[in-house]
């Protein structure tokens with residue numbers, strides 16, 4: 663710790679000078695640095711750096727500092743993007759859904775755009791008890807359907823979460839799978855079945 667060896671006054675003045683500069687310069691500098699250092703490659707174009715309104719607000723504020731009006735704007739705008747399944751059926755094939763949850767490829771320049779994208783759910787969630795490797799950024803979804811049942815309200819809530827997580831949790835860290843067209847309608851149904859089907863490994 664270098665600062666411990668500095669005379670107190672000097673350390674304090676360094677802090678006082680460096681903090682405001684840091685706060686004032688970081689955001690535009692970071693945007694400019696990203697513009698300079700990224701290059702368009704195949705399906706990963708420079709448009710990826712353009713934030714929509716939700717992303718702009720969630721970059722400016724943390725969930726703790728997000729003003730109430732901004733939070734409700736995000737929720738309402740996000741809710742308006744959610745399309746229920748066109749045939750009213752929420753549940754597809756849980757086996758296909760498990761593969762989607764396990765697959766972390768898609769949308770990167772090195773990925774084959776002809777192949778379906780994955781949902782990478784295990785990067786953030788515990789799901790099937792048999793899968794030992796999972797991230798903890800999101801809550802555990804172990805026994806999801808077993809614990810919650812399949813009421814129409816529960817199915818609609820989970821669909822909304824997958825379609826656009828911001829509709830219920832402004833500035834959620836979960837990808838907006840339906841809204842951003844990361845997953846297709848059929849893939850969303852398959853992932854829903856993975857969560858809810860009593861035979862799914864999630865519910866064993």
Ligand code: HEC
Nearest residue numbers: 781782783785786799800801823827831834835836837853
């Ligand atoms: C980058 C991390 C991340 C990924 C990837 C991710 N999630 Fe999430 N998820 C979260 C976070 C954070 C929350 C809690 C905040 C919220 O509800 O939006 C959450 C919440 C949820 C919830 C609501 C939990 C509850 O208690 O009702 C469900 C269901 C869910 N995720 C399912 C999925 C599925 C299925 C996938 C894969 C298709 C997935 N998530 C991928 C981060 C992620």
